[in-house]
Amino acid sequence: MRVSLFIPCFVDQLTPQVGLATVKVLKKLGQEVEFIPTQTCCGQPSYNSGQWEIAKEGAIRTLEVFRDAEVVVGPSGSCVAMIKKFYPELLHGTKYEQEAKNLSQRTFEFSDFLVTKLKTIDIGASLNKKVTYHDGCHALRELRLKEEPRKLLRAVKGLELIETEESESCCGFGGLFSVKFPMISTAMVQVKASALSRTGADYIVSSDPSCLLQIGGWLSREGKVIRPLHIAELLAMGIDHV
Amino acid sequence: MSDSKSIFIKESTLTSADGDQRQFIRTALGGYYKNRDLYKAKYRDWELARDAASLAKWSAVNNLAEVLEKFVAKFESNGGKVHWARDAAEARQIILDLVAKANAKAVIKSKCMTTEEIHLNDALEKAGYGVVESDLGEFIQQLRGEAPYHFVFPCMHLKREAISELFTKHLGTAPTDSPEELTMIARRHLRKLYITADVGITGANFLVADTGQISITENEGNARLTAAMPRVHIALSGIEKVINSIDDLSVLLPMLATAGAGQPMTCYNTLYAGPKKPGERDGPEEFHLVLLDNARTQLLADPEQRDALHCIRCGACLNVCPIFKNIGGHAYGTTYQGPIGSVITPHLRGLKDWNHLSGASSLCGACTEACPVRIDLHHHLLQNRRNAAKVVPNLFDRVFHGGFNFVIKRPALFSFGGKVFRKTFGLLKHLPIPYLGTWLKSRDLPAIPAKSFREQWKDIKNV
Numbered sequence: 001m002r003v004s005l006f007i008p009c010f011v012d013q014l015t016p017q018v019g020l021a022t023v024k025v026l027k028k029l030g031q032e033v034e035f036i037p038t039q040t041c042c043g044q045p046s047y048n049s050g051q052w053e054i055a056k057e058g059a060i061r062t063l064e065v066f067r068d069a070e071v072v073v074g075p076s077g078s079c080v081a082m083i084k085k086f087y088p089e090l091l092h093g094t095k096y097e098q099e100a101k102n103l104s105q106r107t108f109e110f111s112d113f114l115v116t117k118l119k120t121i122d123i124g125a126s127l128n129k130k131v132t133y134h135d136g137c138h139a140l141r142e143l144r145l146k147e148e149p150r151k152l153l154r155a156v157k158g159l160e161l162i163e164t165e166e167s168e169s170c171c172g173f174g175g176l177f178s179v180k181f182p183m184i185s186t187a188m189v190q191v192k193a194s195a196l197s198r199t200g201a202d203y204i205v206s207s208d209p210s211c212l213l214q215i216g217g218w219l220s221r222e223g224k225v226i227r228p229l230h231i232a233e234l235l236a237m238g239i240d241h242v
Numbered sequence: 243m244s245d246s247k248s249i250f251i252k253e254s255t256l257t258s259a260d261g262d263q264r265q266f267i268r269t270a271l272g273g274y275y276k277n278r279d280l281y282k283a284k285y286r287d288w289e290l291a292r293d294a295a296s297l298a299k300w301s302a303v304n305n306l307a308e309v310l311e312k313f314v315a316k317f318e319s320n321g322g323k324v325h326w327a328r329d330a331a332e333a334r335q336i337i338l339d340l341v342a343k344a345n346a347k348a349v350i351k352s353k354c355m356t357t358e359e360i361h362l363n364d365a366l367e368k369a370g371y372g373v374v375e376s377d378l379g380e381f382i383q384q385l386r387g388e389a390p391y392h393f394v395f396p397c398m399h400l401k402r403e404a405i406s407e408l409f410t411k412h413l414g415t416a417p418t419d420s421p422e423e424l425t426m427i428a429r430r431h432l433r434k435l436y437i438t439a440d441v442g443i444t445g446a447n448f449l450v451a452d453t454g455q456i457s458i459t460e461n462e463g464n465a466r467l468t469a470a471m472p473r474v475h476i477a478l479s480g481i482e483k484v485i486n487s488i489d490d491l492s493v494l495l496p497m498l499a500t501a502g503a504g505q506p507m508t509c510y511n512t513l514y515a516g517p518k519k520p521g522e523r524d525g526p527e528e529f530h531l532v533l534l535d536n537a538r539t540q541l542l543a544d545p546e547q548r549d550a551l552h553c554i555r556c557g558a559c560l561n562v563c564p565i566f567k568n569i570g571g572h573a574y575g576t577t578y579q580g581p582i583g584s585v586i587t588p589h590l591r592g593l594k595d596w597n598h599l600s601g602a603s604s605l606c607g608a609c610t611e612a613c614p615v616r617i618d619l620h621h622h623l624l625q626n627r628r629n630a631a632k633v634v635p636n637l638f639d640r641v642f643h644g645g646f647n648f649v650i651k652r653p654a655l656f657s658f659g660g661k662v663f664r665k666t667f668g669l670l671k672h673l674p675i676p677y678l679g680t681w682l683k684s685r686d687l688p689a690i691p692a693k694s695f696r697e698q699w700k701d702i703k704n705v
């Protein structure tokens with residue numbers, strides 16, 4: 001399959017290793033990978049701030065970027081939810097509505113793409129580490145992805161997955177919420193990251209790099225040893241390890 | 243900044259920095275989660291039950307005028323009297339007039355958030371009537387002179403010692419740390435008051451159209467005494483509380499208890515159908531029902547958010563909300579706290595002063611997932627943000643997002659800007675740059691990479 005990468009703007013600039021790992025795993029699974037460099041941001045920050053007219057421009061540009069893509073895969077539950085779920089709502093009643101619905105059908109979150117579209121659970125990775133999982137809210141509640149990433153993790157040889165009661169609670173990022181209401185956002189990440197840290201795992205794994213920015217940012221500031229890791233990075237690491 | 247927003251910022255800053263208080267709230271909710279999950283598991287299909295509960299409310303709310311008329315006709319044929327109130331002021335006046343007409347000296351109340359919404363206690367006290375809350379949590383909050391912290395668990399923020407001290411101060415009782423003894427103190431105090439009160443004021447959980455009854459759910463039995471002992475019973479209810487049929491209660495009552503309090507059913511579920519009839523020994527002589535609009539019809543006119551009127555005030559959305567758990571109930575400054583309050587308060591009290599509540603959410607969706615009547619809560623917060631951007635001009639937002647859009651619509655500029663940011667981050671992190679500076683106060687950014695993904699793509703694409 002020809003996979004067109006959807007790399008969130010902040011991944012592009014701040015955590016490119018997540019994009020590189022995504023490429024590596026997709027290529028390992030025999031996919032033809034392309035990156036269309038005219039893509040930038042999907043418009044979610046403006047959408048979540050109520051600036052829907054501005055967000056519409058971002059949505060329409062993204063539709064154009066991926067017009068000829070066979071499938072679009074993004075390593076972010078949140079940004080994929082923007083395309084998959086919110087574009088059709090945002091562009092409802094406009095001439096772009098149908099195209100938005102069409103792109104929604106062709107767009108997949110990374111772990112969903114592997115498990116649902118490629119029907120691959122065991123990618124042949126192995127890693128002797130302990131991990132705990134953070135469900136990003138958009139992946140979990142907008143895209144309904146709960147088991148997909150866990151199936152991939154359980155198939156990694158030597159990997160131990162430690163679940164916590166806090167796996168589904170919000171990390172407090174919420175895009176600009178994290179800087180508009182920093183005191184609440186920080187209180188939320190404290191609850192979340194402390195609970196995950198107490199598992200004694202080596203890594204906090206998630207399919208959402210924006211949550212990992214928040215969780216990792218707090219862990220780093222507090223000097224905790226547990227590290228954030230995107231699921232694509234973990235799988236890529238597991239491929240190298242074999 | 244509006245008053246309500248500055249109170250919100252002040253209170254939420256205080257509570258979110260108070261680790262002990264936040265831990266106390268989480269612990270208090272721990273028992274609820276356990277029991278809720280236990281009783282949810284007893285449903286053959288909880289999701290199907292949510293569909294049924296949602297449909298029961300949907301079918302009444304979407305035919306509100308018709309169902310209300312049907313209810314009122316039946317209610318009055320049972321001997322009750324209905325009074326319509328357009329807003330809080332009208333509702334207060336109707337109740338004050340009824341209390342005056344009853345020559346009341348003492349008024350007793352059971353738990354009713356709608357009376358909080360119209361600030362009834364203030365009005366009664368100003369008019370010279372003594373009014374006592376009979377729900378234990380509300381009684382405690384009344385003694386403290388403080389609004390309920392949570393609209394189902396009014397004093398969940400208080401430790402036992404605080405309640406004991408409060409009783410010692412106001413009721414002269416000996417200090418105790420036994421919850422049973424604290425309950426008995428309140429009970430002994432309140433029992434006398436039911437007998438002497440002339441008017442009992444209650445709320446209503448559901449108005450049952452096909453039988454003309456009002457349904458009240460409670461755990462303490464105080465609402466039954468409030469409704470039955472005094473000569474005059476006045477109930478206050480929002481118009482959206484009406485449901486088509488008594489059969490709907492078979493799903494709504496258990497869902498209300500399980501979602502709201504982690505119970506299979508609340509201890510007392512009572513249907514009230516009119517005053518004492520000739521030959522009957524018990525019950526009030528008069529039974530009045532005040533039906534309140536107070537901007538509910540405005541919400542009804544909004545097809546996008548009309549489902550917010552499905553709310554059965556169970557409080558499930560508060561119990562799972564990470565914002566509520568970290569800022570507490572008083573920060574909201576609203577009658578209805580938590581996600582449902584953040585959704586409906588801008589409709590009830592104005593978007594201009596209350597839209598910050600819609601912004602103060604990470605949009606995690608835990609509320610929507612918990613709602614037993616499937617209100618699309620977190621998406622309504624998004625819609626409120628959109629509506630606010632239209633009616634409340636926010637220059638900073640317009641400039642910020644306009645500028646951001648200018649950059650992201652030019653991939654080369656985006657790439658260049660990103661590069662400049664990465665190369666100069668060592669300097670930028672020391673400057674008071676909006677948003678970036680705020681982030682860095684409590685969190686780091688990851689090690690800044692030398693090359694972006696798009697720069698590295700050129701090297702790897704053919705590998």
